[in-house]
Amino acid sequence: MWARRTFHECAEELDAISCDFRTAYTNRRGWDRSTCNRVMLEFSKRGVEVLRILALAIRSEQDHGLIDRDPAPVGALSSNMTRDEVSVAINRYRPPYSELNGYRPLGLRQALNKIAHADPTRSSFFADDNTHDLILAGVDRGHEWLAVISLIDLCRVIKRLPNARTQR
Numbered sequence: 001m002w003a004r005r006t007f008h009e010c011a012e013e014l015d016a017i018s019c020d021f022r023t024a025y026t027n028r029r030g031w032d033r034s035t036c037n038r039v040m041l042e043f044s045k046r047g048v049e050v051l052r053i054l055a056l057a058i059r060s061e062q063d064h065g066l067i068d069r070d071p072a073p074v075g076a077l078s079s080n081m082t083r084d085e086v087s088v089a090i091n092r093y094r095p096p097y098s099e100l101n102g103y104r105p106l107g108l109r110q111a112l113n114k115i116a117h118a119d120p121t122r123s124s125f126f127a128d129d130n131t132h133d134l135i136l137a138g139v140d141r142g143h144e145w146l147a148v149i150s151l152i153d154l155c156r157v158i159k160r161l162p163n164a165r166t167q168r
Contacts, residue, residue: 011158075149076103114147
C-alpha cells in the first residue's frame with residue numbers, strides 16, 4: 001500500500017509549527033532566552049521535515065498529473081546573483097517579498113524545488129508576529145540564486161490543493 005497524509009494535514013501542521021516558532025522567536029510568552037532557543041530549534045527541525053515531505057509529495061503528484069500547478073505566488077526569486085550578493089541579501093532581507101527589486105514571483109512548484117535544492121548552510125529567515133519567510137540560497141547550473149518563501153503563503157496555497165489521500 002502507498003499512502004500519505006493529506007496535503008491539508010501537512011499544511012495545517014506546518015502552519016502550527018510556524019506559529020509556535022514565531023511565538024518563541026518574538027518571545028510572546030516571556031520565556032528566558034535558552035527556552036526560546038530550545039523551542040525554536042525543535043520547531044525548526046519539525047518544520048524542515050514537513051517542508052521536505054510536502055516538497056517531494058506535491059512535486060511527485062504534479063509530475064504524474066494528479067494535481068495542477070497553482071501559479072499563485074508564495075515568494076520571490078532572483079536567479080542570477082553573485083555569492084557576495086546572496087550573502088548581503090540574506091542579511092538585509094526585510095518583507096514583503098513582493099517588493100524586492102530584481103526578483104520575480106515564485107509559484108508553489110518552483111518554491112518546492114528551491115526547498116528541495118537549497119544549500120542548508122546558506123539559509124536564514126525573517127519572522128515576526130505576522131510574517132515567517134524563509135531565505136534560501138543555492139546554485140543552479142553554475143548560477144547563484146536566492147529565494148524568499150513565505151511559509152504563511154505556502155500553507156495557504158497548499159490548502160487550496162485537492163485534499164485527497166493517495167492509496168490504492
